[in-house]
Amino acid sequence: MEKSARTCYDNHHLSFIFLVSSLLLLCSLLLCYDFATNHAVTFSSSNTNVVAQNPYPDPCIGRYVYIHQLPPRFNDFYLHNCHLLTIGSDTPNMCPYLRNSGFGPEISNSQGVFTDHSWYATNQFTLELIFHNRMKKYECLTNDSTLASAIFVPFYAGLDVSRFLYHSNLTERDSSGRDLLKWLAERPQWGKMWGRDHFLVAGRIAWDFRRQTDKDSDWGTKFRFLPESMNMSMLAVEAGSWRNDYAIPYPTSFHPSKDTQISQWQRKIRNQKRPHLFTFTGAPRSESDGSIRGKIIDQCRASSLCRFVNCSHGAEKCDDPSNVMKAFENSVFCLQPWGDSYTRRSIFDSMLAGCIPVFFSPGTAYSQYKWHLPKNNRTKYSVYLPVKDVKQWNVSLEEVLLGIPKAEVFAMREEVIKMVPNIVYADPRSKLDYFEDAFDLAVKGMLERIEEVRGAIRSGRDPSIGFADEDHYRFTFSDNYS
Template identity: 50%
Template structure:
């Protein structure tokens, strides 16, 4: 009994209780300090629609993929959107303000049910120059954003250069047109994130062709701005809808299409649908004439002529005739869905939004210049252009007679046509921009155009970082 009483007395001794309390306090303090340390390195997302996870799995999955978004002054992005009437032109059939709706996808197409009711909420009248807004909206919901710049693999500059270009298009004073780009870089150069690699780890997305930002001061050109010729631009990586063939810091990414699904299931259903589409037209072309004094204009004229003179195998949708509905996404998609091949001659520039609309419809693109796709979209399209398209050299077009296109396309074996179409349909996810709030189940591997672009630019910047370190 004496021993038991002694043991009980020791357990209940005031000193023993103080020791236990002290140990508990120390444990809580250590845990709090650890949590504080972790919170300093957590992923901080900038939109309320996303959530943060501090799990080891999430941290590991973002390693090497963290992106820091610069908080630019509003005059470089949101102010441009608020002044949306200034980016509309007199010839525009729809105000550009309408195209800014729905994450930059534009107005929902009310009669999309005529294509298939399952997709009626995913079709939009998307303007081909809305990429900057679309990309920014998706970037805001990117799963690996950080406000800790030391974690960032790349830095995104959300400057709407293309929309700003359009807003200042009618200004005769080139200094006024160039001003915003210079001001943007002036602001960036003051940021500590820029100073680390002088912008080599930064990227900018532009929803216009690069030629619009390469105004040559030597030939007194009045077109465009000099944004891409500024000294600071030489370190950036530019993602554009059409790159300059002589530039090594520009990377072309797809034009926006009309279809912006929410889930992988919806994408797979669309692919299944276009696999079974009855294609009654051998080849088609949707477009308008271009001045024949240019090389592109001559090629286009020959394409139109051969389509018109075909033996009933080609459908020409003349976009010079307003009543033909070239501005109606559903008219275009119905044409492409009913065609085996879609002709893609250069227009105002080498590339065309129609290339991606035709791929979306499962129509095999036919090119007449390798810079129209193959030497442009290296991240999104196969290295071997013969896997998904047909190439007809201009020389062949000129010297092969009035029905050369029809002869070439008729001569392709049916087995090869089936293989080409299957490859085109496989490309569909990689050339579309899904909704920013797209549902992604765990372990989903399907990538859209945005995902592919992010993977490409991060890899590109990592290569530049390694080179920077070695020097």
């Protein structure tokens, strides 16, 4: 009996010692980790250096974005007073296009053009609202601006300027931009990098915010020439020739909510029969302005292999995504000359349809969308026909396009189809798991750009040097881009 009691006592004693040892080991591990900073703590002595690594690193380090909560007059006001927005004679009322997170009204598939219900009548000028709604769902948002790698300013600059583009009162035209910059400069976040970690998105071309003079007849606002604005970066559907302007794709009508919707669409356009060799969708421009459109339209009309969709004065419903996409889906090549400016939404509509773009100037795509289109492989997905002098340009489009081997055509179309995720803005009400869309690539590009500025500051260089300089050669081919 005494021996049995002794054995029982020893077993309990050993169990107690094991428990205490385990607790001591656990405590030592816990002391090596600082939960307040979410980092491992290093203990050093003369003989040892013990490091406990964090097994769950923060995936948002270097990616955190802080969103300024602007006064409503800089964004929500335009949504509640959409009847004041005048985009142009073709879009007298913007209100319907601001529905569904800026996607506009849902469109039916009555012509069998689309694959599912992720298509909308999206207006090309609603990118600010689309981007803001995506940013609200961004996976690495922070309420602590000291942790942020970038500061997003949700000012709807394009919707604001649309009220005054045809207005002669320059003071009124510039007032919102001036007031916004005054508000930003008074925030504590501004002093961290004096605005060089701030960025905003514009749903219009950058030139609309760079009025050169104070003549009433001049176009646009002076927003991007104001001192504080020069310290910020702007993402726009078309960049200007300044280094702190960056181009991101125009919004198309396709806003997928699942990876499978993208894959399904890619299969459709990959197997699509294309009876037309080439297509041009647009309206004529005056050749006195240096436009090549007149010559392109003449050649298209003269060719039995070309489909011309006339967008002048409502001749054909070019604001109907079904009509436009059907024309592009039925074509091998889509002609993309410049119009009122270098770029066109049609670039992305046509590529979305699997139609190979034909460009006539590097400023239309190659030197614009460097985060979204292949950087040094333009011939892999497009055809380039340079136009130095419109009056002397005598290229036969039909002959050039017929002369491209079928194997090359197939490879180019496949490259275009692979780029579909890069040029669409996904639905913010859900999340893509595999593909990166235009929003993802834009944010990644902006974060990298701001980190370059931080690197300059860390190395002792002046971050203002070159940040907002004008580059007169930006829309020409550099030596490594030709």
